[in-house]
Amino acid sequence: MASLYLENCRVYEKIFLLQNSSFDQLTDSEDELSGLVGRGSYIEALKTPASQAVFNCIGERVDNLKQHITDAVSHFLNSKHSGDNATARHTVFCIGISVLQLFVQSNFTGPVLVSTLLDLFPIMEKEDENKEVVRTSAMEYIAENTEGVYPLLRNPEYLMMAKLLLCNLLDSKLVSGFTNDWWAMRCYIILQRVADEPSSVFYESIQKCINEMEPVMKKDRELHALFYLEAGQAYLLYSDVRQAAEHFHKADAALKLKYELSGALGKRTKFQVEAKPQLVLKVQYEDQPLLAGEAEGPKLLPIDLPKDLQLNDDTRLPHYKFEEDDDRVPNLVPIEQLAILVKLQHMRRSSASDLQLQEESKAYLNALLQFPKCWAIQYISLLLRSKIESQESRAMDRSLQQLNELVDCFKRDEPSRFERLKLFYASKLPASWVIKQTYGRLLVQLGCTKSALVHFEELQLWEDVIDCYNTIQMRQRSEEIIRRLLEKEQTPKLYCLLGDATDKIEHYEKAWELSNKKSSRAQRSLGDHYFNIKDYKKASEHYQTSLDICYIQLSVWAKMGYSALEAEDWRLCSKSYRMCTVLEPDSFEYWNNLGKAHANLKDFTASLRCLKEAARLRSDCWKIFQNIVIAAVTVGKLPDAITAYRRLLALQPRHVNIPVLKKMVEVYLTNRTEENGLKLYKELSKFLSEMCNTCPSESELWHCYGAVVSTNPQPTVESRDLSYQHYRKSLSTYARGSTWYKDKDMCKNAIMKLLRVEEALMECIEGVAPESALNSFRSAFMSLNNVMLLARKGVTNVATGEVVPDCVELLKDGNASVDRIKTKIDTLAAKCSS
Template structure:
């Protein structure tokens, strides 16, 4: 085949990216046929590899030697590309799709130790990972600028390699994230994405990359593009149905309504799919029985991959609760019941196992299903397993085993779980099991045994956790060359657990400086900084945490607190806006938002907050906030946006109507309600104001002992004086009949108050005496007004 034909090269690149060809295999080069047939080991042991790569293995700088060879052998660029693809897919087979192959590529495995150190990025790769030299070889080949200039797909394969690299690391790497994000920006500009199938596929893979790093907004962006290109529309709708065998009354159940506004993307069917095990429960049905007709839409694999990615997106962006579970189940059900793609079926069944692992009626199926899936991973390799693998969100083999161990622990099979944890080198979980078995000393013994065989940074950190000996952290720090974020994290969390926050802060801070994508460290650093009143550090830590994890209302709330301490109330207000989005039912957050809103003049938001607090709590009294709001509306003070606050008069009256129905016995609230009603300046509202003033007075004197203490007496006198002024003010816009009734009521009320107070010894106190004199002045004024009215009649 003439590889100088660029169109032919593009077609071959496309075939390799999607893992199958729609044309006859006879038209393909033998190396491409081998890759599509999953003959990866044979490809890596081919004459080309033995002649051009094997001699370079002994070189001191293997990576540089490879890049130089690619540059020098331009006529063999396609062979280099295919070798990189075979290498990465063989790595996927051994660590994701199975079966794991014990035999190494002998000529390549000699660089394993050096490769591990390079791939670790100052931390550590997962110890269960197999054949890391395959990933390293692939990354090296795809990073060749010469290859990238010839084959656009080379950048895409490098992106895929980085996606795998992110998964095998014990800690997510900021360096790898920045490098991969830069790759994404380059790939979206390439001509290769003019193909709508490839454009959809790449944006799905980018979605999974951002989900790995919990970048919710970025993942939403790329998922939306994939949706739009595929013209796929999904909507959760309700239909009547039954969920249990003995259910008499049908209830609304969720199902996924799907519509595709274009011809489906091509795909091929895998004939040897993993099975979804039956529930076999004596109560629950295998699946919801809908009484209404539920339309089913036939989809192909790429459309199904979009649906599965949507499941992952919703799962990571919403709080972990039963409502979220109910929302994401229809997406999984759609894939499980319909897909003919191996990777999508494995991934969706795995996700269902996770959902069902916390429910007593489904945990048994969850365990059986995950055991079955592990068996499927060990089945014979087929080329079909790689179809859409990078867009499936499929977990590595060791994570399936980890899930099984967790399930065993959940049902009380501690020793069985312990054995699995030991085999998977999950020392944190080993410590948990030994603690449950009351053999915590064994955990330290096991870790010391491992250290004697091969000391690692992780093992020394875990020994420090198990023995509470900070010397272990110091040893780990030195072993890492003072570059491990893990060491500083463990060290800082040790002090954090002891509430020695001043000692924890330096270690936690250094940990995030070494690796800035550690949500659990940022949030603890923020809390520790709050405790030692380092407001600037607290604000920085919580701000960074909220960028990584946007669904924690506590973090947003604490960020607001730190901003307030720094005097930045505007930023605090924005943080609290995000906090209420995360937890709509926490009244304390609404109260904080209300207080900051009143300070900043967001009066419309104050009204919204108070309504929501009343809906949650049933009653709530904050006279200070209400007083400021009332004054703003009555005096027409400009709000934060420079708008008139008088426009909120009707909404404020509605708030007081809601409030007085919940809190009927607060005189201050009734008085403010009266003031607002009087501000409308209509005859009807003046009458309402008078009624509200009377309610205020009754509430004030409802306590029969109000006049027996100085504070109680002064409070009622202040209110009576204010009420007298309000009565006089309101009566000026009334008819004579209304005025007589209003002032007559005021006269009786004030006379009663004056008499009660004058009969007490407290009358001799200066402030109380002065208040009584002022009230008597208002009383005389009221009497004169009444006399004038009577004269006129």
């Protein structure tokens, strides 16, 4: 057992070696195999007698290499060490790890392998065998449960064997070693990353592995952090941002690492005199670094790491110059750097791209690039920085050169494969063709479309080829290329690409039929076709079919939600956006649209909850707060409506929505009780007072204010007079100007306001001295009489002298109101003179 556990092994080595104690009794041969796998000598491990014995136990190879491997391993597991085959299972497990790591080396980290699988296992080689047939067979097995894989995979036989051993044969038989689920998860992740489309089968298998591993991981704190980082990256691969965030948080808790963005004074340019606040990442520990006592391993020289190219600009500094090294971070160990890296990747995946995100990303990258230690982390950090700088004119040149440097890194022999593979799975290092694709897309961005076109054709990235030909207005050329490929092989993917190149729906339908009605991409393309021509009902039908085949498609859920929204299918809209919020809970648009769907379904409580979440994620969008106000008023939550309206006014200072304000007053009048009446009154009256001060010319606003003040739970002479003044202000602002009386409806509204002013006036003089009351009535009479004179003129036909029929009764009420005030004046005047 001692050979399985290396003293002081680092966290990124433990997972290669850690196994259950049932492997105590190992022969010298298996002991040697474990040591080679632990040191990353995978080719040597496969050449050991223990590995070779697995495939020497049966006769000559059958034509199908996959079947031969299956038969050999099954025979080996069932025959060796009869009664206790733990050692045999451990041997097969080590072979599975080795072939998976070799495939990753050849396609993701480099350098490319020279030895093929049959070179390492000569016993499996057949004389005069067509190597292309073996490759095709391996590709077909890898592509099971997918819609195709990248066609230029190197050494696919290694991944075929890894899938057979780690995901199929050992999944049910290797129950003694608890890390077999971890390695199965890693294998599924690699299978997904080489596939063209998301696979729900792989997603469910990964979830199963994570659920099996999670209880075990709590036993080892070091592996705890790494496991959760990898599990989070697996969820992020399928755009399940919520699950990813939960696992990243668990990793941070295990590491006891705290980091947050802060500000520090610094300079960006060579000629800058005064330091300005810049974003920096502050890193702290709750107690001590997790690996503070870690045994020192071999240090990588700068020449062994991807080269960090310096910015050669006559204005900008290569790095921000901070005062007193405010940007310095602790000398983090690789696993701690990794935690920061995945936080950055999660942030960039879950947030909308804007200037703030770019600045925050730079702060994270500055912290990661200060003390480079791990090849994979340095590689990803430089790649992310290149993507950011590709949008900046002064750094675009370095971005292009840095990407070229990263492409070249793949071909170099140093550092060793073991150094490159450390933390590979948790870092989400892209495949070699993805890096080249990024380089080609930057060429397109720089206007070098034809150079990029050659690049994409060599990589067989046909989607990018079509985009390039569309850019240079040669769409017929992309059609020619796809048709030439179809002459060699007809696949659903190629027919979908032909449909993209020609915009003809029959090609998508052909792809659907060719796939035996199993291609989610074909249905997605059909949905996109109808979506583009705004036939949203049909688009939703095809999107639903695509999701029935593979439900982990965030973009499809979003498009189906929008299609249902436009078609006013609110139940489907609600279902779609609810799934979007599960997969990506940090998108304010999804929450806002889900709130709209609930509102149209008359579920205003759920609508309010969704809109609040949208506002939390996007606090600078006034329309969200307007929707919150409407939803809160509808469900009768006046405090929420007032709070949201205040936020709305902070963004739109003079925003007045009279129907909503009237509804707020109505809610107040309906919901007030003896317990909450005074509190609601104070909140609403204060809010309306602030609004009237901001928008003093809004007549209806003063009317609402007067209506609230008139209901003061503790009325006084002052409050009644204040209500009267607000009503009078409402009337005066409404009847301001010389043209309002020409509109019949405005005349009617003016008379109704006048009647309310009279009512408030009668209430406010109760308990007031006759002299003060007389002054109030005389002042009111002058203004009200003027309003009635103009209103009477507005509702009277000039030619006939007759009052408009529907205004007769209202005009009588108005005249009577003025007469009552005049009578009251006479009465008060007589009383004062006596």
